[in-house]
Amino acid sequence: MDPLLNPFAPGAGTPPPKLAGREEVLKKTEITLGRVKAGKPAKSFIVVGLRGVGKTVLLGEVYSKAESLNYCAVQIEAHENKALAALLLPKLRQVLLKLDKIEKAREVGNAALRVLAAFATAVRASVGEVEFSLSVDPDRGSADSGDLEVDLPDLLEAVGKAAKAKETAVALIIDEMQYLSETEMSALIMAAHRMQQRQLPVVLVGGGLPQILALAGRSKSYAERLFDYPRVGALEEVDAREALAEPIQCEGMDITEAAVREVIARTEGYPYFLQTWGHFCWDVCQTDSIELEDVKRATEKALDNLDESFFRVRFDRLTTAEKDYLFAMADLGPGPHRSGDVAAQMKRKVESVAPTRSSLMKKGMVFSPSHGDTAFTVPMFDTYLRRVRD
Ligand SMILES: Nc1ncnc2c1ncn2[C@@H]1O[C@H](COP(=O)(O)OP(=O)(O)OP(=O)(O)O)[C@@H](O)[C@H]1O
Ligand SMILES: [Mg+2]
Numbered sequence: 001m002d003p004l005l006n007p008f009a010p011g012a013g014t015p016p017p018k019l020a021g022r023e024e025v026l027k028k029t030e031i032t033l034g035r036v037k038a039g040k041p042a043k044s045f046i047v048v049g050l051r052g053v054g055k056t057v058l059l060g061e062v063y064s065k066a067e068s069l070n071y072c073a074v075q076i077e078a079h080e081n082k083a084l085a086a087l088l089l090p091k092l093r094q095v096l097l098k099l100d101k102i103e104k105a106r107e108v109g110n111a112a113l114r115v116l117a118a119f120a121t122a123v124r125a126s127v128g129e130v131e132f133s134l135s136v137d138p139d140r141g142s143a144d145s146g147d148l149e150v151d152l153p154d155l156l157e158a159v160g161k162a163a164k165a166k167e168t169a170v171a172l173i174i175d176e177m178q179y180l181s182e183t184e185m186s187a188l189i190m191a192a193h194r195m196q197q198r199q200l201p202v203v204l205v206g207g208g209l210p211q212i213l214a215l216a217g218r219s220k221s222y223a224e225r226l227f228d229y230p231r232v233g234a235l236e237e238v239d240a241r242e243a244l245a246e247p248i249q250c251e252g253m254d255i256t257e258a259a260v261r262e263v264i265a266r267t268e269g270y271p272y273f274l275q276t277w278g279h280f281c282w283d284v285c286q287t288d289s290i291e292l293e294d295v296k297r298a299t300e301k302a303l304d305n306l307d308e309s310f311f312r313v314r315f316d317r318l319t320t321a322e323k324d325y326l327f328a329m330a331d332l333g334p335g336p337h338r339s340g341d342v343a344a345q346m347k348r349k350v351e352s353v354a355p356t357r358s359s360l361m362k363k364g365m366v367f368s369p370s371h372g373d374t375a376f377t378v379p380m381f382d383t384y385l386r387r388v389r390d
Contacts, residue, residue, distance in 0.1 A: 240264050
């Protein structure tokens with residue numbers, strides 16, 4: 001089929017040709033944003049799921065919805081080696097300068113800018129030089145204590161008041177939240193709590209790997225009540241079919257029932273894999289309908305492609321000890337696995353491999369679905385590991 005028309009282009013955060021099976025989160029987005037905009041209480045939420053299931057795509061949908069409702073929306077991606085405050089600073093500056101353009105309630109907007117300038121001085125003191133300039137005097141004593149759990153709620157309260165006075169709302173969208181430190185997570189939770197208590201129009205929407213649940217729980221015991229954690233995962237069969245067949249049919253082409261079944265079996269309905277198989281099935285097909293034989297040829301290419309990109313980028317970031325731990329997990333199957341079983345597989349004591357397990361968690365490679373269990377955050381990573389080793 002014509003590669004120019006190939007509807008499938010797997011990529012991090014790339015919107016799929018058909019966003020299938022996510023009606024619930026989309027509905028939740030609409031209701032939450034609508035309520036906050038109308039000044040009604042609503043819970044912030046964090047989309048939780050494994051690698052490649054479509055969290056970033058959903059956050060993109062949240063961003064677009066917020067824009068269409070005339071929110072000031074900003075999106076950041078948490079990072080292992082970057083402070084949350086330093087990431088937020090330029091984005092909140094952008095928000096406040098945008099709010100500043102709204103003629104109403106000048107003094108409230110200006111007050112928020114001064115709080116932000118004060119926050120910036122504290123950020124500079126703790127994380128070093130950050131690029132930031134504002135032509136207002138800092139409001140000394142506001143959001144500049146250097147304690148993020150105090151300063152972030154203060155800062156977002158000032159932002160919320162400005163948004164309210166200007167009759168708009170702010171959406172703060174944070175991807176890869178599992179990389180936040182406990183203090184940062186706690187500061188965000190406290191800020192979200194403050195927004196709810198004061199009924200300010202600021203909504204926080206996050207996304208990240210399943211370790212977020214434990215991180216939030218450790219940071220603040222009331223985190224569970226404050227946020228909703230919609231789960232996203234592999235698509236149900238009917239949705240996977242739609243995600244695959246509809247884009248093909250929209251281009252005037254077709255796919256047989258046997259071919260659809262084979263793709264679903266190979267991908268287990270995981271969105272990134274569906275896009276990858278869709279892409280290669282399209283490319284190898286010489287007629288105007290994808291058949292089982294095409295899927296078989298595409299499978300080889302799809303696996304090579306995943307091994308060289310999706311899986312490989314993750315594998316290359318690991319130390320030898322971390323790789324060994326994952327190989328031992330892979331030998332035991334898809335998981336989750338008991339930590340004791342993994343250690344036994346490595347012929348080591350649980351305590352001696354515990355630091356490796358926790359560094360793998362920090363890197364977002366594994367998580368603990370329940371106490372003492374370890375699971376891969378990347379779907380089908382066990383089969384990849386067995387392929388690269390053999
Ligand atoms: N509902 C869906 N239906 C079909 N394809 C989807 C769906 N959601 C996402 N995809 C596709 O899956 C791929 C991965 O999406 P995305 O990057 O949003 O995942 P992610 O969960 O953020 O992954 P990571 O944890 O690696 O950041 C993209 O190519 C996207 O187009
Ligand atoms: Mg993502």
